[in-house]
Amino acid sequence: MxxxxxxxxxxxxxxxxxxxxxxxxxxxxxxxxxxxxxxxxxxxxxxxxxxxxxxxxxxxxxxxxxxxxTFEDKFFVPKPVLGEVAAGNPLTIYPDAIDTVALPTVAKTPRDSFLLKVKGESLKDAYIFTGDIIIVNPNIEAVNGKFVVAVLDDAAVVKRFYRERSSIELHSENPEYEPIVIDKNYPNFKIVGVVVGIYRSMEKMVG
Amino acid sequence: MxxxxxxxxxxxxxxxxxxxxxxxxxxxxxxxxxxxxxxxxxxxxxxxxxxxxxxxxxxxxxxxxxxxxTFEDKFFVPKPVLGEVAAGNPLTIYPDAIDTVALPTVAKTPRDSFLLKVKGESLKDAYIFTGDIIIVNPNIEAVNGKFVVAVLDDAAVVKRFYRERSSIELHSENPEYEPIVIDKNYPNFKIVGVVVGIYRSMEKMVG
DNA sequence: AAATTTACCATACATATGTATGGTATTTTA
DNA sequence: TAAAATACCATACATATGTATGGTAAATTT
CATH class of the missing domain: 1.10.10.10 (Winged helix-like DNA-binding domain superfamily/Winged helix DNA-binding domain)
Structure with a gap:
């Protein structure tokens, strides 16, 4: 660009x-x-x-x-720019990451939401797949059971949110993956936003 | 309106x-x-x-x-207007219909596509659910295995398309529902278009 | 039968709009 | 150190733009 x-x-x-x-x-x-x-x-x-x-x-x-x-597809730009959303942390692959995302520079898409591309299999039991586009609103409060985008150290993940007494749990729908438990004082953790919608292209999909 | x-x-x-x-x-x-x-x-x-x-x-x-x-949500208008797409057949509930749709007056949405709202459970094994919005392109040829919107007598259905020797079969993903077999000469049958994408709102969805 | 709506025309007006040209001062690059 | 890019200014111009007013003819409604 x-x-x-x-x-x-x-x-x-x-x-x-x-x-x-x-x-x-x-x-x-x-x-x-x-x-x-x-x-x-x-x-x-x-x-x-x-x-x-x-x-x-x-x-x-x-x-x-x-x-x-003149962006690639009007929504995304080639380079991930999570730093702008998550206070300067560049997006890298988290060790256990099953979901990684490519963030748009366009930080507010329809109103105040932006779009992410899903990678990984951990959400397939929630019927969200690799290649799906999720629409994320950073101004909605995370509620138990909702899907959220979170930044954990240097990785971005998409998981279900559950607030416990002294911790926050991030669940994959796929039972193969253990929930991630985050202590309330964990430093490099941030909820980026709540997933408000998904979009899936079926243009090239058969069978 | x-x-x-x-x-x-x-x-x-x-x-x-x-x-x-x-x-x-x-x-x-x-x-x-x-x-x-x-x-x-x-x-x-x-x-x-x-x-x-x-x-x-x-x-x-x-x-x-x-x-x-000033449409309701920029895409849909309240009344179903399948007649405009499918040669004057009003949308009613097909006897076996597990999928019914509400069509927009806006017949061409992003480029030449339009949007439908999915009702029914027959697509759930294809991870398409009631309330999902499907994007339909009427100018793409139906290919085996692709999801199509078809009008059968007075009902609109969303199913997988398979062309056989002398007939067309419409399959539900859900095995509870038998495939619909349409003879080549069946009068009141028409492929409305091919499903090119789906959209799902998760605003009100928890758990 | 009268009134209204529809579907065009023509002309006019104030302002919005993209563009061009030229100028000044500061910062960055070569 | 010289050249180029940056970040503003002012003025000017042709045309685009939404709007207003008035007119004609046919179709529709009352």
Whole structure:
């Protein structure tokens, strides 16, 4: 994905992403300028040129609201960026990890949710499979029995959440895998969000 | 959903839906006028007023590309409209039907697909459940083993497709249900489309 | 039979919109 | 140290855009 964005260019791109995800409508130059307090659209225009030159957007000439995101599939970007969600921990493969995920830079997808791609077999008894896309909301409180995305040391897992007296348990549906028990004071643990939906493509699936 | 649209109003609404679904961008008045060959935008403006008055869209005043669809959840409308897809057969409960569906008026959703809501248990061994939303593409050829939506007499079913020598078989994954065998000359049978994806909301699901 | 709705036309208006050009100051890169 | 990129500013322009008003003819409703 081409070159790095500057801080301001990144902020502008994030704003564009937010607008598209929330209102399903890319902003105009004037709307961007208004949001960032610029006194004219030319400033935005130049930032957009840079962002486009670096490959993050495409602009349809002369077309109003013509900004298009050029991500791989509109939701994901190639590199995992869990650090942005889980306070700087890069995503690696957890030793026992049966579920690993690829996080999007687009941190808020429909409203305030984002998407993850599921890897691994531990959820198959919950009818979630490798390749399924799960939709995660980071602003919902985890409730017993719900599926959550959690970061444990350097790994991301998708499991059922159960709060016990002095610990939290993460259960796989597949009984082959033991529940993970996390002490309340465990340092490198964080609930990333609650799974609110799943999507499965059947395009290439037969039998 | 308020009053009925006229034929032309319906065509304009369909065009708006297509544009939103395909390009994720509502059209401007000028674009609509151009598509339908109108010599001015005022004609479109008046049609949009009528469509809005009847409750199918909302217009954000002064906002370019400000047309918003006012369907229940952007995909479905309350009444089943299978007739539009399956040549005038209203959707009723098929005697043996274990799968019934509620079709959207929006006949082409992401590209050329539409959405159905699954009812019944016959697909549970394929990990598709009541309440799941399936995405159906009517322009893909049915291949053995793929899930298809078919209309049989007055019922819509979702089953696996198998073409035999002189017949077509529709299999449930659940072995409790016998396969449906359709003779090649059976009159009231039609493949509506191929299931290309499923979506499941887990918002209200625990345990 | 009268009134309303529908389906187009034409013209006009204020503002929104993408774009172009040129300028200044600071920071980063070569 | 010189060149390039960054981050703003101001002004200008052609056209796009939503909207308003008024008109005509046919179909539908009351």
């Amino acid at each position: 081409a070159r790095e964005l500057t801080v301001i260019q990144r902020k502008i791109l994030d704003y564009i992403i937010d607008r598209i995800k929330i209102y399903n409508l890319p902003p105009t130059l004037a709307e961007i300028a208004g949001y960032f307090g610029y006194n004219n659209r030319a400033t935005v225009q130049q930032h957009l040129s840079a962002i486009e030159r670096k490959g993050y957007i495409h602009r349809n000439p002369k077309l109003s609201r013509g900004i298009v995101l | 308020a009053r009925e649209l006229t034929v032309i109003q319906r065509k304009i609404l369909d065009y708006i839906i297509d544009r939103i679904k395909i390009y994720n961008l509502p059209p401007t008045l000028a674009e609509i006028a151009g598509y339908f060959g109108y010599n001015n935008r005022a004609t479109v403006q008046q049609h949009l007023s009528a469509i809005e008055r009847k409750g199918y869209i909302h217009r954000n005043p002064k906002l370019s590309r400000g047309i918003v669809l």
